[in-house]
Amino acid sequence: MRGLGFEEVFALLGAVQLSAADLVRLRDWVAGVAHPDECIALIEGAATGRPCPHCGCARKHRCGQASGLQRFRCLGCRRSHNALTGTPLARLRKKECWLTYLQCVLDSRTVRDAARVVGVDRTTSFRWRHRFVPGAMRERPTMLGAIVEADETYRLESQKGARKLTRPARKRGGVAQRRGINREHDCLLVARDRNGETLDFHTGRGQVTAAQLGHCLMPVLPPDVLLISDGAMAYRRFANEVGITHEWVNVHAGERARGAIHVQNVNGWHSRFKTWLVRFRGIASRYLIHYSGWQRILDARRLATPAHLLCAAARRW
Ligand SMILES: [Zn+2]
Secondary structure: OOOOOOOHHHHHHHOOOOOHHHHHHHHHHHHHHHOHHHHHHHHOOOOOOOOOOOOOOEEEEEEEOOOEEEEEOOOOOOOOEEEOOOOOOOOOOHHHHHHHHHHHHHHHHHHHHHHHHHHHOHHHHHHHEEEEEEEEOOOOOOOOOOOOEEEEEEEOOOOOOOOOOOOOOOOOOOOOOOOOHHHHHEEEEEEEOOOOEEEEEEEOOOOOHHHHHHHHHHHHHOOOEEEEEOOOOOHHHHHHHHHOOEEEEEHHHHHOOOOOOOOOOHHHHHHHHHHHHHHEEEEEEEHHHHHHHHHHHHHHHOOOHHHHHHHHHHOOO
């Protein structure tokens, strides 16, 4: 049988009575279709004018193509590079599928689900996730605003995917050996200002310390900041040591807010993060910061299209 031409398919489609569900399917499908050249053009466009990744020299000449990308020879060090050299996306294959894959990232699909949608192997889907997400999440505010809420959330440490466990295995959905927050928990510290700018830090295992707060927050807090937290001693100690203005809410005693003094924005972020995480059915500790970075990108809605995500991930470290 002769294959249908585009015009014929289009005409047929026009003749079909589409249900609401059909329309959703069709829109999703169209949204996911990308011409292979689109991705290449975005990558090349994002790299325009970049100097040599090896020596920083700006002078180069074209020397052929490789993997669909223009290759350049640097006139300074004579080494060759392309638009992705020195980025997390270097040497990844199947560029024609990347934009579809990035839509899956925006849709928070699991590794398995994204593999099915894009038509790649599950291992590829996994590898891509851990290149694209860390690539895009480098898009971070460098400084927070005048009022910053900070709070931590704790997750039971997980060695999911590890070949060798450093402790006896827990049953799925396991519980900690001891009560309270201890070395079995990973700490995710989140600082969020009143404009919604958000920063996340995996501080390691156990209760956050004043030293860790200093290490994470000092570079991103303006000198005249008002820091707001719950009553945890570490915040009071940290604020005292570095001499910043600090207010705290006695959450444990049921206090929610004293006027503008509250941690509801950061708590809201934590609660959205926890709800969002459920679909992944347990995440490994070593990827915790990837997932919080991913949620941060989605929550901020600044990288809202596959093209935005691609350009952020294709930036050099
Ligand atoms: Zn060079």
